[in-house]
Amino acid sequence: MEEDIVQIMPDEPFIFACHSGVACFNECCRDLNQFITPYDMVRMRKSLGLSCEEFLSKYTSRHIGPESGLPVVTLKPNPADGLTCPFVTPEGCSVYNDRPASCRMYPLARAVTRSRETGQLMEHFALIRESHCKGFSEGKSQTPLEWVENQGLKKYNEMNDLLLEIISLKNQKKSGPVDFKEELMVHMAFYDLDSFRTHIFEKGLLGEFNLDERIMEKIKTDDVELLKLGFEWIKRVLFT
Ligand code: SF4
Numbered sequence: 001m002e003e004d005i006v007q008i009m010p011d012e013p014f015i016f017a018c019h020s021g022v023a024c025f026n027e028c029c030r031d032l033n034q035f036i037t038p039y040d041m042v043r044m045r046k047s048l049g050l051s052c053e054e055f056l057s058k059y060t061s062r063h064i065g066p067e068s069g070l071p072v073v074t075l076k077p078n079p080a081d082g083l084t085c086p087f088v089t090p091e092g093c094s095v096y097n098d099r100p101a102s103c104r105m106y107p108l109a110r111a112v113t114r115s116r117e118t119g120q121l122m123e124h125f126a127l128i129r130e131s132h133c134k135g136f137s138e139g140k141s142q143t144p145l146e147w148v149e150n151q152g153l154k155k156y157n158e159m160n161d162l163l164l165e166i167i168s169l170k171n172q173k174k175s176g177p178v179d180f181k182e183e184l185m186v187h188m189a190f191y192d193l194d195s196f197r198t199h200i201f202e203k204g205l206l207g208e209f210n211l212d213e214r215i216m217e218k219i220k221t222d223d224v225e226l227l228k229l230g231f232e233w234i235k236r237v238l239f240t
């Protein structure tokens with residue numbers, strides 16, 4: 001598969017559209033080594049109505065991220081069907097409204113850096129042209145900033161940028177994989193929110209944080225708030 005990656009400015013138009021009428025429909029939903037971010041998992045799990053344990057065991061494999069040294073999960077492809085994504089159907093993505101950020105972002109890639117001058121995060125984009133993808137002949141023009149808006153990526157980017165900050169702190173503090181105890185803590189706070197919640201409410205984890213009642217009430221049911229708390233816990237306890 002040929003691939004051409006070029007930098008594109010946030011307000012620079014590019015031509016692309018993807019829909020069920022393209023000849024390559026669903027071609028990109030196979031043979032992917034697809035990392036799932038913690039926020040991706042919150043969204044997909046909610047869409048499927050599964051517990052963390054059910055989602056993790058049915059759909060994912062666990063690894064240590066080669067660059068971050070932190071635990072990550074990838075989607076298990078279907079070996080009986082050309083290594084397709086477990087969520088692809090002849091009609092398209094079965095979790096479309098809650099599909100992962102990487103699926104929404106394609107054919108763009110996004111990176112963020114922090115300005116040394118202002119401390120603000122700056123977004124950078126690249127356009128990935130793969131030979132099998134016919135979407136570049138579909139004639140719809142938009143900029144990367146419009147793509148982010150139209151694909152519902154704002155919340156994903158906000159949550160995934162919190163994760164990037166932790167990876168950066170971790171790599172400043174120590175390179176290579178985290179130790180086994182740290183791995184268990186990070187996996188629970190990032191991917192096993194049901195266990196994290198049980199540890200907080202039944203085993204007194206985070207007691208020293210003196211969380212106010214409003215937060216405690218919220219995290220009983222709100223997985224996004226619980227994940228933000230998990231990021232904060234890991235950041236404070238392991239990497240600052
Ligand atoms: S146009 Fe590109 S993104 Fe859309 S289905 Fe085809 S390969 Fe996938």
Ligand code: SF4
Nearest residue numbers: 029085087088093103
């Ligand atoms: S989650 Fe949906 S869009 Fe993403 S690879 Fe799987 S089927 Fe395709």
